[in-house]
Each structure stands twice: as structure tokens, then as C-alpha cells.
Amino acid sequence: MLIAMILGLIGGIVLGFTLNISYPTEYSFYITMGLLAAIDSILGAARSHLEEKYNNLIFVTGFITNAILAGLLAYLGDRLGVPLYYAAILVFGGRLFQNLAVIRRLLIDKYIIKKDSNINKK
Amino acid sequence: MKLRALAFFVICLLIGFSIIMQARATNGQQLYVSAKAITDYETTILSETEDMERIGQLITETGKKLQEYEALVDSEDNELQDKLLEEMNYYKLISGNTAVQGEGVVVFIDDGTRDLYEGEDPNSVLVHDMDILTIINELNRSGAEVLAVNGQRILNDTSISCSGYTIRINEQFFARPFEIRAIGDSRRMAASLIGPEGYGTLLQDYGVIFKVTIKDDLFIPKYSESQSYRYMTKAKEEV
Numbered sequence: 001m002l003i004a005m006i007l008g009l010i011g012g013i014v015l016g017f018t019l020n021i022s023y024p025t026e027y028s029f030y031i032t033m034g035l036l037a038a039i040d041s042i043l044g045a046a047r048s049h050l051e052e053k054y055n056n057l058i059f060v061t062g063f064i065t066n067a068i069l070a071g072l073l074a075y076l077g078d079r080l081g082v083p084l085y086y087a088a089i090l091v092f093g094g095r096l097f098q099n100l101a102v103i104r105r106l107l108i109d110k111y112i113i114k115k116d117s118n119i120n121k122k
Numbered sequence: 123m124k125l126r127a128l129a130f131f132v133i134c135l136l137i138g139f140s141i142i143m144q145a146r147a148t149n150g151q152q153l154y155v156s157a158k159a160i161t162d163y164e165t166t167i168l169s170e171t172e173d174m175e176r177i178g179q180l181i182t183e184t185g186k187k188l189q190e191y192e193a194l195v196d197s198e199d200n201e202l203q204d205k206l207l208e209e210m211n212y213y214k215l216i217s218g219n220t221a222v223q224g225e226g227v228v229v230f231i232d233d234g235t236r237d238l239y240e241g242e243d244p245n246s247v248l249v250h251d252m253d254i255l256t257i258i259n260e261l262n263r264s265g266a267e268v269l270a271v272n273g274q275r276i277l278n279d280t281s282i283s284c285s286g287y288t289i290r291i292n293e294q295f296f297a298r299p300f301e302i303r304a305i306g307d308s309r310r311m312a313a314s315l316i317g318p319e320g321y322g323t324l325l326q327d328y329g330v331i332f333k334v335t336i337k338d339d340l341f342i343p344k345y346s347e348s349q350s351y352r353y354m355t356k357a358k359e360e361v
Contacts, residue, residue: 008131012138035140081157
């Protein structure tokens with residue numbers, strides 16, 4: 001799983017450098033929104049993977065709907081002159097840290113406390 | 123499990139790709155653009171594109187005209203070309219775009235040098251913008267075709283105003299003495315100014331120096347300022 005993630009990240013970076021795609025700066029908000037949604041999804045997926053509750057459908061649909069909602073909020077905010085994309089940034093950012101905390105706890109449980117209990121058993 | 127790895131791979135690919143793309147597009151600079159700035163830019167761009175379209179139309183129109191003229195050049199029949207040239211010269215002549223010459227008068231006018239009476243206003247021996255205007259009007263009334271004050275052509279849009287010790291004509295400042303040149307019926311113009319009821323006589327009575335000379339060949343330079351008409355366009359149909 002970790003190998004797939006690292007490979008994907010490297011592949012994406014290489015693609016980004018080689019393809020050299022340019023787009024109007026107006027869309028940079030939407031790109032950022034999509035990026036946030038993607039990071040949020042991947043962390044959520046990693047968490048559920050560690051919790052062994054992972055479901056492919058939930059992961060993919062979650063990513064897509066989150067990205068769409070974030071884009072819609074950014075668009076609506078642009079139209080209304082109110083920075084609505086803050087909502088998406090705050091939610092995604094908050095969830096990032098939350099998920100990271102859960103992942104950290106799970107990893108600690110899995111590797112360190114287990115070892116500790118092993119030591120205790122011995 | 124395979125699907126999961128694939129999904130993770132794709133999402134990570136997306137993340138890496140968009141990070142790099144975004145980083146390259148913004149070059150690390152802050153890219154906050156307010157909605158107002160965007161609409162401002164939009165209106166600017168819109169007006170610029172409209173301008174460009176208009177200029178493009180102008181180019182095509184002028185190109186068409188040029189083609190017509192080129193066709194005329196090639197044709198043996200020079201009648202139309204001659205007519206156009208003649209017309210152009212005529213309009214140049216009357217619009218002040220060319221120097222002109224002909225018979226006319228030179229009016230020399232300067233501040234008076236006589237001693238003032240006690241308590242007299244010195245303004246009565248000075249040359250004013252109103253004097254120049256009245257003389258120009260008088261000259262026009264008696265058939266002047268072209269006028270110039272100190273070498274500055276008087277045209278339909280000329281303004282003459284007082285600016286302290288100097289007089290402002292066509293955005294240029296002129297000080298005394300003033301030399302008004304007029305091409306036209308010289309005898310008639312001179313008579314209208316220095317006749318018994320003429321304005322020149324009046325000025326002379328005040329003590330202002332005023333001389334009229336009749337010249338057989340008078341030179342008047344062309345209009346030196348730039349002319350631009352922004353509000354006026356040709357009427358589409360005669361009313």
C-alpha cells in the first residue's frame with residue numbers, strides 16, 4: 001500500500017515536470033481545492049486501511065464528491081464575492097490533522113505498544 | 123486489494139501532479155486576486171478587445187481603399203486620381219494643413235508708449251485679447267480668407283484668451299508686439315480697420331500703436347498644433 005502511494009507520488013511529480021501544462025491562473029483555486037480534497041481522501045483512506053474498514057467505493061466516491069463540493073464552493077464564492085472556499089479549506093485542513101492524529105495513534109498502537117506488551121509478556 | 127492499491131496510486135499521482143503544476147504556475151508567488159480586480163481586468167480586456175476589433179476593421183477598410191487607389195494608379199485614366207489630389211489639396215488649403223501665400227494685409231499692434239494722464243488706467247494703452255479678437259472679427263467680416271497671429275494660424279477651433287501679460291492662442295503663449303496677417307481683399311480689409319469708424323482708428327485714439335501694411339505677397343505658415351476630434355463624427359444622413 002505504501003509502495004503504491006510512493007510510486008504514485010513520484011509518478012505524479014515526474015508527470016508534472018515533464019508534461020509542462022499551463023492553465024489560466026483563475027483556475028488555480030480549483031486546482032488547490034482538488035488537491036486538498038485528494039490529500040484529505042488519501043489520509044482518510046490510509047486511516048480506514050489501518051482500521052481495516054476500507055471500502056473502495058467509499059474512497060473513490062468520497063474523493064469525487066468532496067472535490068466537486070469544494071470546486072462548487074470556490075465557484076459560488078467567486079460569483080458572490082464571498083470567500084466560501086474558506087469552508088472547504090478549514091474542513092479539509094481540520095480533517096487532515098484529525099486523520100493524521102488517528103493514524104499516528106493506530107501506528108503507535110500497532111508497533112510500539114504491541115512491542116511493549118510483548119516485552120511485558122516476556 | 124489490487125483495486126485499493128490502484129486507487130491509492132491514482133490519487134497520489136493526482137496529488138503529486140497538481141502540486142507540481144500549481145507550483146510551476148504560481149512560481150511560489152502569492153496569487154490572491156480579489157473578485158473586484160478580476161472584473162476590473164475583465165472590463166479592461168473587453169474594451170481592449172473592442173478597440174482591437176475596431177482597429178482591425180479600420181485596417182480592412184483602409185486596405186480596401188488602398189486597393190481601390192492602387193487600381194486607379196494602374197489604370198491609364200488619371201482623371202479620378204487628379205480629381206482626388208485636387209480635392210485633397212483644396213481641403214489641406216482650407217483646413218490649415220499647408221502654408222499659404224497671397225495678397226493681404228499685415229496688422230502691427232503694440233502697447234502704447236505715450237505718457238498716461240494722471241490717474242489713468244494703464245490698461246487703456248495695452249493690447250488685450252479682446253482687441254485681437256475684434257480685429258480678427260473685423261478682418262473676417264471684410265473678406266479675409268486666412269488669418270494668423272504671430273505666425274499662429276487662426277482656425278475654426280482657435281481660442282484666444284488673456285493670460286496675464288501674454289495672450290494665449292491655440293494653447294501657445296504670445297507676448298507683444300502682435301502681428302496679424304490676413305490674406306484676402308487687402309484694400310477692403312485695410313479700409314475696414316483704418317476707416318473713420320474702424321477699430322484701428324479707435325485703438326490709435328487710445329494711444330495703442332496700430333499699423334496696417336498692404337502686402338502683395340504674404341506668407342502664412344501652416345497650423346502647428348495637433349487637431350483631434352473625439353466627439354464629432356460624420357452624420358449618417360442629411361437632416
